[in-house]
Structures are given as structure tokens and as C-alpha cells.
Amino acid sequence: MTTEHEGPQLVRDDNLTRELRAIYAAPADVAYWNALERRIVARLGADVTDEGAGLWWTVSEKWVRIGLVAAGFALIVAGSLLLRTQAQVSTMAYDSIVEPTIDAPTLAAREKLTEQQATLRALTGH
Amino acid sequence: MTERPSDERALVLAAQGGELEAFNELVRRHQRRAYVVARAIVANHEDAEDAVQEAFLHAYRALARFLPDQAFGAWLHRIVANAALDITRRRKVRETDELPETVASPFRDPAEANELRMRLQDALAKLPARQRAVIVLHDVEGFKHAEIGSLLGIPEGTARSDLHYARSHLRQVLSSVRSEL
Numbered sequence: 001m002t003t004e005h006e007g008p009q010l011v012r013d014d015n016l017t018r019e020l021r022a023i024y025a026a027p028a029d030v031a032y033w034n035a036l037e038r039r040i041v042a043r044l045g046a047d048v049t050d051e052g053a054g055l056w057w058t059v060s061e062k063w064v065r066i067g068l069v070a071a072g073f074a075l076i077v078a079g080s081l082l083l084r085t086q087a088q089v090s091t092m093a094y095d096s097i098v099e100p101t102i103d104a105p106t107l108a109a110r111e112k113l114t115e116q117q118a119t120l121r122a123l124t125g126h
Numbered sequence: 127m128t129e130r131p132s133d134e135r136a137l138v139l140a141a142q143g144g145e146l147e148a149f150n151e152l153v154r155r156h157q158r159r160a161y162v163v164a165r166a167i168v169a170n171h172e173d174a175e176d177a178v179q180e181a182f183l184h185a186y187r188a189l190a191r192f193l194p195d196q197a198f199g200a201w202l203h204r205i206v207a208n209a210a211l212d213i214t215r216r217r218k219v220r221e222t223d224e225l226p227e228t229v230a231s232p233f234r235d236p237a238e239a240n241e242l243r244m245r246l247q248d249a250l251a252k253l254p255a256r257q258r259a260v261i262v263l264h265d266v267e268g269f270k271h272a273e274i275g276s277l278l279g280i281p282e283g284t285a286r287s288d289l290h291y292a293r294s295h296l297r298q299v300l301s302s303v304r305s306e307l
Contacts, residue, residue: 010290013297017265019246020296024266026162036157036175040182041150047183048146 138194141186149189153182156199160206163277166262167210167255169217177210184209200273207277214255242303249299253292260285261292 027033108118134155140148157178164177185192185205192201250258259278263269264285271289275282 010286011293012265013293013300016293016296016300019243019300020262020266023243023247023250024162024165024262026158026165033158036161036178037150037154040153040157040179043179043183044146044149044153044186047186 134198135194138189138192138198142189142192142194149186152198152202156202157182159199160202162267163203163206163263164210166267167207167259167278168213169251169255173213173217174210177206177213180212181206181209200276203273203277207279211278242300245299245303246296249296253295254288256280257288257292257295260288261296264289265293 105115105118108115111118111121113121134152137148137151141152160178160181161174164181165171165174168174168177181202185202188205192198253261256278260274263274263277264271269277271282271285274280274285278285280288
């Protein structure tokens with residue numbers, strides 16, 4: 001028996017170790033390792049080929065960046081257009097509220113318009 | 127355990143640069159050690175081979191994340207141990223009722239008829255998988271407790287106590303067989 005430095009409990013039994021080594025001995029045959037290596041390399045090769053075959057549909061990082069920038073720009077343009085439209089709508093709504101309304105007969109008398117023209121002006125505001 | 131040939135870093139860098147031949151050389155250098163790590167954890171030779179193949183594939187895919195200044199062997203062994211533990215877990219789930227009564231004979235071991243060895247194999251099969259892995263990694267392969275802890279994802283102290291229990295149990299089996307023979 002061999003007492004290890006790791007503590008009094010851990011006593012190595014040389015006979016047991018020898019038997020374990022016999023049971024768990026790695027294959028000694030070189031041909032075996034060559035064959036295993038070939039199998040591993042073949043799997044790696046297949047994996048690399050699969051990755052390569054998958055490339056045709058993948059998008060490169062460069063194009064992804066360009067796409068994101070373009071999408072961001074489009075979003076900004078769309079946002080500013082929306083804001084402008086909303087501002088115009090609210091201005092028109094405000095104008096329609098604050099602009100004094102003149103009825104058609106008053107307008108006709110004031111601006112010497114026919115009754116038909118005055119009605120149209122009163123309705124459209126122009 | 128983690129000694130590294132001086133040009134291994136160059137091989138790793140070349141492999142990271144996409145040179146498959148460089149990675150193949152790493153396979154050549156490490157497959158034997160990878161096999162023994164896997165074999166210590168799984169129940170038989172075939173599973174050990176599967177674990178080794180899986181592990182090299184995982185390592186190849188994860189190579190970009192490996193820091194070349196680290197020991198490639200230690201990194202690979204952790205991947206091998208994980209692959210082996212995965213196989214063990216899958217087997218446990220799939221074949222709870224079909225587990226072999228004895229540890230399957232390792233590749234090219236002709237001494238199966240030996241009574242003592244057969245009883246020892248039987249006892250090994252009945253050991254908890256972690257204890258079996260610890261005693262094989264330590265006594266057969268010479269891994270240190272800290273390395274075993276890292277490989278199996280357990281504290282170093284647990285690796286020590288597992289080793290103690292596994293040895294005690296197997297020693298009892300050996301002495302009882304010897305007294306019978």
C-alpha cells in the first residue's frame with residue numbers, strides 16, 4: 001500500500017491500482033488510434049462542409065449593418081413627415097377655431113358677392 | 127497533466143485561423159488522453175468513442191472562444207468530460223432498466239476470464255458513476271483532485287471523499303475475492 005501526501009484516509013492499494021489499470025487500459029494498437037482519428041477528422045470535415053453549404057443564404061455582417069442604418073434613416077424620415085403632417089392638421093384645426101365665422105348674407109354684403117359665391121366662401125373659408 | 131508542447135499555441139492559432147489540418151494535428155495529439163477521460167466516466171468503450179468524437183466537434187465549433195494562452199488539453203478535457211457526462215445522463219434516462227450488470231470490457235483486454243478481474247468489474251459497475259470516474263481518473267490516469275473536480279464539476283473535497291469511498295469499497299471486494307480463491 002502507498003500512503004499519499006493527501007491525507008491519512010487516502011491510501012492507495014497498489015494491487016487495486018494495477019487491476020484498475022488493466023481494466024481501463026486505453027487501446028494500445030496504433031491502427032485503432034489512426035482509425036479513430038480518421039473518424040473524428042471525417043466528422044469535422046463534414047461539419048465544415050455543412051457550414052460552407054449553409055453560407056449561400058446567410059447575410060454578411062456588413063450588409064446587416066447597412067440594412068440597419070437604412071432602416072433607421074427611413075424611420076427618421078417617416079417620423080419627421082408624420083410630425084409635420086400632425087402640425088399642419090393641428091394648425092388648420094386651430095385656425096378653423098380662432099378664425100371668426102361670417103355668415104353668407106354678411107359676407108355677400110361686405111364683399112359685394114353673389115349669394116351663391118358668399119355661401120361657398122362661408123362654407124370653405126376661402 | 128496540462129503540459130503543453132511549445133508549438134501547440136501555434137497550432138491552436140492556426141486552427142482558429144481556419145486551418146483544418148492544424149486542428150487535425152491537435153486531434154492526433156489529444157485523442158488518446160481524451161479517450162481515457164471519457165472512458166473513466168462512461169460505462170463502455172463505444173460510449174467513450176462517441177464522447178470523444180462529440181467533444182472534438184464541440185471543441186472545433188467553440189475554438190474561436192478559446193484563449194490560446196490557456197492549456198488546450200485542460201480545456202478539451204472539460205469538453206470531453208461534459209460530453210461523457212451527457213452520454214451517461216442520456217443512457218440513464220433511456221435505459222434505466224437495461225443497464226449492464228458489469229462494466230463492458232475495455233477495448234483489447236483479453237483477460238476477461240480472470241475471476242478477480244471479473245468481480246472487480248462487477249463491483250465497478252455497482253459503484254456510483256461519479257465515484258467510479260474519480261477513482262479511474264485519479265488512480266489510473268493520474269489526474270489531481272483539483273483537476274478531477276474541474277472535469278466533473280464537483281468540489282475538490284468531494285473528489286477526495288469519492289476517491290476514499292471508491293477505494294474502500296473496491297479494496298473490500300478484492301480482499302473478499304482473494305480469501306475465496
